[in-house]
Amino acid sequence: MAEPEVEQCDVAVIGGGPGGSTAAALLARRGHKVIALEKAHHPRFHIGESLLPMNLPVFERLGVLDKVRELGVFKAGADFEADNARGYNVYAFARAIGPSPPHAYQVWRQDFDRMLYEHAREAGAEAREGHEVLRVEQRGPRESWLDVRTDDGRDYAIRARYVVDASGRDALLATKRKLRRRNAQHQSAAIFGHFRGADRRPGEDAGNVSIYRFEHGWMWMIPLPDGVMSVGAVCQPEYLKQRRGRTVEFLLDTLKLNPALWQRVGRAELIGGAVHVTGNYSYDSTCMGGPGWVLVGDAFAFLDPVFSSGVYLAMSGAEQAAAVVDQALREPQREAALLRKLERRLRAGLARFAFFVYRFNGPVMRQMLRSPRNTWQLEQAVISMLAGDLFDTPKVLWRLQLFKLVYAIIALRDWRRGRAERRHRLAQARTPFTGGNTPLDKA
Numbered sequence: 001m002a003e004p005e006v007e008q009c010d011v012a013v014i015g016g017g018p019g020g021s022t023a024a025a026l027l028a029r030r031g032h033k034v035i036a037l038e039k040a041h042h043p044r045f046h047i048g049e050s051l052l053p054m055n056l057p058v059f060e061r062l063g064v065l066d067k068v069r070e071l072g073v074f075k076a077g078a079d080f081e082a083d084n085a086r087g088y089n090v091y092a093f094a095r096a097i098g099p100s101p102p103h104a105y106q107v108w109r110q111d112f113d114r115m116l117y118e119h120a121r122e123a124g125a126e127a128r129e130g131h132e133v134l135r136v137e138q139r140g141p142r143e144s145w146l147d148v149r150t151d152d153g154r155d156y157a158i159r160a161r162y163v164v165d166a167s168g169r170d171a172l173l174a175t176k177r178k179l180r181r182r183n184a185q186h187q188s189a190a191i192f193g194h195f196r197g198a199d200r201r202p203g204e205d206a207g208n209v210s211i212y213r214f215e216h217g218w219m220w221m222i223p224l225p226d227g228v229m230s231v232g233a234v235c236q237p238e239y240l241k242q243r244r245g246r247t248v249e250f251l252l253d254t255l256k257l258n259p260a261l262w263q264r265v266g267r268a269e270l271i272g273g274a275v276h277v278t279g280n281y282s283y284d285s286t287c288m289g290g291p292g293w294v295l296v297g298d299a300f301a302f303l304d305p306v307f308s309s310g311v312y313l314a315m316s317g318a319e320q321a322a323a324v325v326d327q328a329l330r331e332p333q334r335e336a337a338l339l340r341k342l343e344r345r346l347r348a349g350l351a352r353f354a355f356f357v358y359r360f361n362g363p364v365m366r367q368m369l370r371s372p373r374n375t376w377q378l379e380q381a382v383i384s385m386l387a388g389d390l391f392d393t394p395k396v397l398w399r400l401q402l403f404k405l406v407y408a409i410i411a412l413r414d415w416r417r418g419r420a421e422r423r424h425r426l427a428q429a430r431t432p433f434t435g436g437n438t439p440l441d442k443a
Contacts, residue, residue, distance in 0.1 A: 001430070003178035004159045005156045005157070006116070006156070006158070006159055007035065007156065007157070007159070008033075008160075009033045009034060009035045009126075009156050009158060009159075009160050009161075009163050010032040010033045010034065010160070010162065011024075011027050011032050011034045011035075011160060011162045011163070011164060011325060011329075012034075012035050012036075012144070012158050012160035012162070012163050012164070013034060013035070013036040013125070013162065013163075013164045013166060013260050014037055014039065014133050014146075014163065014164065014165050014166060014167045014173075014297065014299075015035065015037075015038065015134075015165070015166035015167040015168055015170075015173055015296075015297075016037075016038025016040075016113065016117045016127065016129065017046070017104045017113055017116075017166060017297065017298075017314065018043065018112070018113065018116055018165030018297070018311050018314045018315045018318075019166040019296040019297030019299070019315060019317065019318040020036060020038070020117075020120075020164070020167075020296065020297075020312035020318070020423075021036070021113070021116035021117045021119065021120045021127075021184070021353075022058070022062060022116065022120075022314075022315045022318035022319055023164045023166060023254075023296055023318040023321055023322045023325075023436075024120040024123075024164075025116075025119055025120040025123035025125060025321075026062070026123075026124045026318075026319060026322035027125070027322050027325060027326065028120065028124035028125040028282065029123050029162075029323070030328070030417075032325075032328045032329065034124070034125040034126065034334060034386065035124075035125070035126045035128065035130075035147060035158055035160070036120055036125045036127040037128055037131045037146075037158075038112065038117065038125065038127070038129050038130075038132055039130070039131065039133070039151075040129065040130070040132065041129045042110070042113060042117055042118075042394065043110035043111060043153075044110055044113070045061055045110055045114070045276075046109040046110065046193070047107055047109065047190070047278060047305070048090055048289060048305065048308070048310045048311055049106050049108065049222050049224060049230050049312035050075070050104075050106050050107055050209045050220075050222050050308035050388055051072070051075070051104045051105050051106065051107060051112070051308065051313075052066075052104050052308055052309065052386075053093050053096070053100040053101040053103060053104045053197060053272050053310065053311040053387040053388060054100050054101075054312055054316070054321050054387055054388030054389055054390075055068075055105075055311060055312045055315065055390075056068075056101045056103060056104065056389065057101070058312070058315045058316055058319055061319070062232055062315075062319075062443045063117070064115065064116065064119050066075070066113050067119070068107065068111065068112070068115075068401050069105070070159055071105070071107050071108070071111050071225070072105025072106060072111055072112075072225070073105060073106040073107075073207045073208065073223050073224060073225055074102060074103060074105060074108045074122065074207045075093075075105055075106050075207045075208065076092055076093060076094070076102075076103050076204055076205065076207060076208060076224075077090050077092040077093050077210055077383075078090075078200065078209045078210075078211060078386055079096075079208045079209075080210075080369045080370065081145050081211075081212055081260060081370060082370045082371070083211065083370060083371070085298055085390045085434075086203075086380065087195075087260055089369070089370065089372060090205055090285075090374075091379075091383045092383070093383065093386070093387050094394075095379075095380050095383050095395075096116040096380060096383045096384040096387045096389060097211060097377055097380045097381060097383075097384055097395055097399075098384045098387070098389040098393035098395065098396045099387045099389070099393065100384060100387035101122065101387075103139060104224050104331035104387075105209060105223055106209070106223055107224075107225075108224060108225060108275055108287050113341045114226065116434075117129075119292060120424055121312040123340070124205075128152055129235065130151035130152070131136065131148050131149075131150050131151075132148065132149050132151070132295055133148055133172060134147045134148070134149055134165075134257065134409075135147040136163060136172065136173060136176060138163075138292060138293065138425045139248065139318055141291035141292045141332070142161045142162070142291075142292055142329075142332070143159065143160075143161070143216065143292070143341070144159070144160050144161075144162070144163045144164070144292055144293065145157055145158070145160075145325055146158040146160060148321065152352070154332055156166075158274065158337050160216075160308035161292070162292055162294075162325050162328065162329060163284055163291065163292065163293045163294075163324075164165070164293075164294055164296055164318075164321060164325065165293065165294070165295050165296065165299045166296040166297050166299055166314070166318065167299050168297065168298045168299060169298050169302070170299070171283075171285070171295075171298070171299050171300075172297060173215050173299070173307065174285040174295060174299060174300070174339045177287075177293075178245070179285040179286045179287050180283055180284075180285055181283060181284060181285070181286060182282070182283050182332075183282035183284065183303075183356075185282075185358055186282045186303070186304060186354075186357060187236070187237060187282055187324065188217065188234050188236065188237070188278070188282060188304055188323050188395060189234070189235060189236075189237045189240045189253050189277070189278060190232055190276075190305070191232055191233055191240060191243070191247070191250065191254065191270070191275060191276070191277050192230060192231060192232020192233070192234065192250055192251070192272060192275070192276055193231060193232065193270050193275045193276065194224070194228050194229070194230055194231075194270075194271045195228070195231050195265060195268035195269060195270055195271065195273070196227055196228055196268060196269045196271055197227070197267060197268040197269055198221065198229035198264055198265045198268040198330075199263075199264040199265075199268075200223055200229070206223065207223050208223070208321065209221065209222050209223075209308065210261075210264075211225070211306070212258045212260060213258070213361060214233070214254070214257040214258045214260045215257065215419055216236055216239040216254075217233055217234045217235035217236060217239070218233070218234055218306060218360065218361060219231070219232065219255065219258055219261055220232055220233075220234075220265075220305075221260060221261065223263070226442040228271065229265070229268065231253060231255065231261075231339065232251075232276075233254050233255065234304065234305060235254070236281075236305065237358070240281075241276065243277075247275045247277065248270065248273060248350075249273050250272075251275045252270075259390070264437060270425050280290075282302065282303055282304055283302060284300065284301035284350070285292070285300050285301060287343075287345070288300055288342065288343040288346065289321075289324075289339040289342075291335060291336075294321050294325060294339065294342075296316075296317050296318045296321050297310070297313065297314030297318065298310065298314065298315060300346070300352060301346075303350060303353055303354055304357045304360075305427040306356075306357055306360055307353060307356065307386060308358070309353055309387070309388065312388045312420065313346070313349065313350070316388075316391075317342075317346055320342050320345070320346075321342065322352075324338045324339060326328075341420070345391060348390075348391070349391050350398075352385065352397075353386075354387070355388065355400075355404060356385065359407070363416060364407060364411045365407070367410075368407065369382075375403060376399065377385060377399055378399055378402060378403050378406065379401035380399075381396050381400050381402075382403065383404060384396040398440070406415075
């Protein structure tokens with residue numbers, strides 16, 4: 001039996017999503033021979049249609065901002081339910097206090113991902129589709145062997161000096177190296193579909209992502225091109241298990257649990273009767289990289305889609321990782337320090353998101369978002385967080401720290417109030433009836 005052919009490259013990029021395409025394009029631009037490998041063919045379906053304002057500077061540096069603008073729906077902000085006349089509060093990105101752009105876009109991910117992969121090809125990467133990486137064997141800090149199979153059954157190998165794993169939730173290297181760990185603090189699953197004819201917000205809010213809560217989690221409405229709305233629910237996995245094969249009916253019954261959302265969706269048509277379900281979301285990896293390899297985007301970690309952070313963190317992380325890989329190939333002695341710095345940075349941003357994600361459905365966070373106050377510009381700091389400004393703007397970061405302190409004070413106050421009310425009710429329950437004016441009293 002003939003040995004499979006072996007190809008050589010500087011960098012092998014596994015995965016053709018936003019993170020992989022970004023890393024491939026930037027490394028090819030820096031003069032490296034890059035082979036990018038995507039096991040599917042574009043366009044392929046993917047969740048995660050809502051982008052953040054902080055994506056835009058990345059798009060601009062990558063050279064795709066005009067292409068994203070052509071693909072997307074203009075998104076001026078996000079809105080959350082509220083007890084006011086219109087029933088919601090808008091967190092407009094234009095009010096952010098950092099340097100984040102005043103808007104973002106919503107996109108069909110299959111079109112967006114295809115555009116980015118084609119852009120990587122145009123930038124000089126050898127971007128292949130229908131090529132699945134079956135195995136990665138690292139034989140040295142600058143020698144990794146990848147076994148690849150094409151969808152027409154051909155096998156071959158790649159010898160790469162560096163491997164960028166952007167394989168998404170497949171998490172190829174993290175799984176192989178036993179780095180992946182589920183997040184015990186936060187587990188969730190999602191069920192969603194695409195509807196035609198759902199009501200959009202009026203006026204300048206028409207492109208907003210809308211967030212609703214219900215007993216078992218939260219729901220989203222994301223306006224997409226051509227009058228389509230992505231609508232779904234993120235919920236506890238135990239709740240999702242109740243569907244028992246009734247997927248379409250279960251989604252509709254779930255959406256009805258929030259009357260305000262259902263009022264916008266009830267007359268809409270579920271396109272093609274198609275409903276999608278995804279498993280547990282939240283996980284990370286114990287390590288982001290090592291000699292000759294690095295994890296990017298969902299291959300490293302993912303929290304929850306509530307703040308639409310996935311694409312931004314993947315592309316921003318890929319941009320930073322590409323700089324690290326370039327330096328590591330040129331100056332290997334700097335690699336370890338650069339990887340540690342990159343991992344610290346990304347974990348810090350994830351932790352800032354995580355504070356809000358873990359508490360999102362709690363009563364304190366719910367009330368703070370329903371009735372925001374801008375004392376010390378805390379509301380604007382939250383808007384900056386929603387825009388993705390999580391890393392480099394001191395006036396945002398210290399206000400987010402102050403927000404956490406205010407949250408703790410309110411949570412403690414509510415806990416004490418609740419405890420006092422419970423004690424009062426218990427005392428009343430133990431007090432014997434002494435009403436007076438009864439026959440027994442008169443006797």
